[in-house]
Amino acid sequence: MAIEFDLDFIFGHINYWLFVILMLTGLYIVVARGNLLKKIVGLNLFQAAVFMLYISMGKISGGTAPILTDNPDEIYSNPLPHVLILTAIVVGIATTSLGLALIVRINESYGTIEEDEILELDRQKSQAEIDQVAKEASRSS
């Protein structure tokens, strides 16, 4: 695979690289930040970057939005990615709200939405259960 890194190539691909940067910012937030709400925002960024990638693939230079006009020589951008992403955005908000609802419930039972504190509470609880079992076992024997 021989690629010429000339100006044409760079201008034709720079949009993909910018999407990659956006996507990675989202990924970084998801991986590095412990706050659950912020993780959801990061996931949304990630998602938006993927949407942009799809839409940019349907674009034809010199084209216009795929709403038919009377001019027969008009060039239209590809409508298919638009359809896919349009529905994906609405599904995205529905699933995001499901995630937010889970966060609300987590906050109600743990009192925090920080990941490390939740894990710590979980660890303490399972440790307490193990202790309990061990105590009962020693008492019965």
Place this chain on the structure above:
Amino acid sequence: MELVLTSLLFFALIATAIAIALVRRLFAVVMLAGVFSLLAAMLFVLMDAVDVAFTEAAVGAGISTVLMLGTIALTARSEKQPSSYSLVPLVIVVLTGLVLIYGTLDMPNFGAPDAPVQQHVGPDYIRKTPQDIHVPNVVTAVLASYRGYDTLGETTVVFTAGLGVILLISGLGRRPRRRKRGDD
């Protein structure tokens, strides 16, 4: 002109994304996410996807901001200061980025009319819509008619997600709440 606008928007998008990563106050994070959605909507307009831009503006800047503010009101208002910084996430992210960029290298140029995407069903839909369906907006034609199954599935997903939220936090079915144990 279009190139200048696009690059300006990209610059603003990346700046917003980095700001979201750095800010600790969740209120600011949510507001920045709304700004991000609006900028993304503008970018969609520049890329001829008016329907998508419309949806993104209504959903991203409207509903999702309201929902996230609602979540903040129910949980906490700022992020905790992390106890330790680790390099692992950064390494993961950079590695993923390199792989992704390697993947883009043999993609067609932006806006190329002879790209593989433009060869199959897309132009077909544009050609056939005037005879088959007689509506000017091809996106609606594809969404509701050619790919009706797809949209039925998506609607069902929205329905299911809504059902999940109702079951999780609307408190239906256990209205008279027992307050026996310490309700934290």
Place this chain on the structure above:
Amino acid sequence: MDHHLILRVITKILVAPILLYGLYVQFHGDFGPGGGFQAGVIFAVGFILFGIVFGLRRLRRIFPDYVVHQLVALGVLLFAGTGIVNMALGGNFLDYNVLGEKGYQGQHWGIIAVELGVGVTVFGVMMAIFYSFAGRPPSLDDKEW
């Protein structure tokens, strides 16, 4: 919860145009940008704005919970029901050609019905989600923001 006077007046002015715009987007989706997904969200935004400013109780008087929950299901039923009607008329599932005398007339009817189904479901889900979040007792005070 008593909001600022300006907020209340502006909301009263804004709600009706937002709802009208939602209807326009819903039924003009074949000709310009728009369709059921956007219209459902915009319609819900109009009511959510009302609910935020004037309180959830007044909004619930207009749209009780059970109505919203029924709307959520009604939209999907309308969508799938259109497909079933097509089958009853001798076509394939979601093949709207059989709905009208000429193929494209049937397509128009089918698209309107399906988009309405999508719009109703999206509206219902957004309202239901808003009710769920707003109906919980908040853990932060108004001043704490």
